[in-house]
Amino acid sequence: MSTDDTTTETDESTSKCGASETTQSSSSSTSSSKCGASTSSESSKSKCDASSSATKKKTEEKVGSTVDDFEGDPGSLTAVGLGPGEPEGMTQRAKAELLDAEHIVGYTTYTELLPDEIIEQADDMYNTPMCGEVSRTEEAIDRALAGNDVAIIGSGDPNVYALAGLALEIVESKGATASMLDFEVVPGVPAAQSCGARLGAPLVNDSVSVSLSDHLTPMPEIESRLHAVAGESFTISIYNPWSRKRRENFQKACEILLTHRDEDTPVGIVHGASRDDEAVEITTLGELEAYGETDLVDMTTTIVVGNEETYVWDGRMVTPRGYESKYDY
Ligand SMILES: C[S@@+](CC[C@H](N)C(=O)[O-])C[C@H]1O[C@@H](n2cnc3c(N)ncnc32)[C@H](O)[C@@H]1O
Incomplete structure (x- = not known):
């Protein structure tokens, strides 16, 4: 399951989130899942580039795993707003949350906006190009259900045309709860x-x-x-x-x-x-x-x-x- 054209296949099989499986991976920041429970989407290449949506059909992006697919204690999931872009525009709370996160998940443009100190301390970064927001959000949730402290990031504020709501919807559809993941939203300055x-x-x-x-x-x-x-x-x-x-x-x-x-x-x-x-x-x-x-x-x-x-x-x-x-x- 990869949307990144630069992704290359390796025999990497170490899961960063507890479940193991052979995955595709690129070198450092990767768009391939490190999480055992996978989405059932063939591709997270979203239909977000479809021009007209008046007669929209559902994409093949579907939630795959459920809460029952994970063993052990869950970690946490936090939706963090980065603000407009520059590191100085990030709130202290957002920065502290990201410094604490074990895994950071986001659209490539946003992970590239992160200051080096945040990137360096994270155990793993998972980014995908534009679109694929359902599979990316599910990836963040699966990693949290597998025991990791995960931050899912976006520009501006997570409540403004962003992924905070989708995260809660997918958590619910997996049979999990927001409380078991200590789900929190850390606001950012909206555009x-x-x-x-x-x-x-x-x-x-x-x-x-x-x-x-x-x-x-x-x-x-x-x-x-x-x-x-x-x-x-x-x-x-x-x-x-x-x-x-x-x-x-x-x-x-x-x-x-x-x-x-x-x-x-x-x-x-x-x-x-x-x-x-x-x-x-x-x-x-x-x-x-x-x-x-x-x-x-x-x-x-x-x-x-x-x-x-x-x-x-x-x-x-x-x-x-x-x-x-x-x-x-
Ligand atoms: C998917 S929405 C995300 C909004 C974001 N959650 C927020 O609170 O600003 C993306 C849109 O936000 C606006 N946007 C995001 N960052 C911006 C920036 N640095 N300057 C101007 N507009 C921006 C643009 O209109 C862009 O098309």
């Missing part, structure tokens, strides 16, 4: 807040987030959510705004926003907050669609659409909280 900080103060009043990914939510549902929130006075943080296969979703989102909001509405675009390729721009809603074809807008971008009171001052987006109606300043 909306990291990006809001780069833009000034656009999120100071009521705000909502909308993801344009139609991997799990059909586009008509996303459209109706966008209509609902754009028609109210929220600032809107748009996650997963654009990919080659989601070009039309982005165009459609811009159209919907423009049916509810003025074309002069300020919009902030933040690409790769706190990462090496960070880029920030403030534009208007009328101009937004054209940015879809630039490097600024992709799957590591968050877009913040102002409400009807948001303005731009000195290069910063400002959304008044309402103080001006009560106080003189």
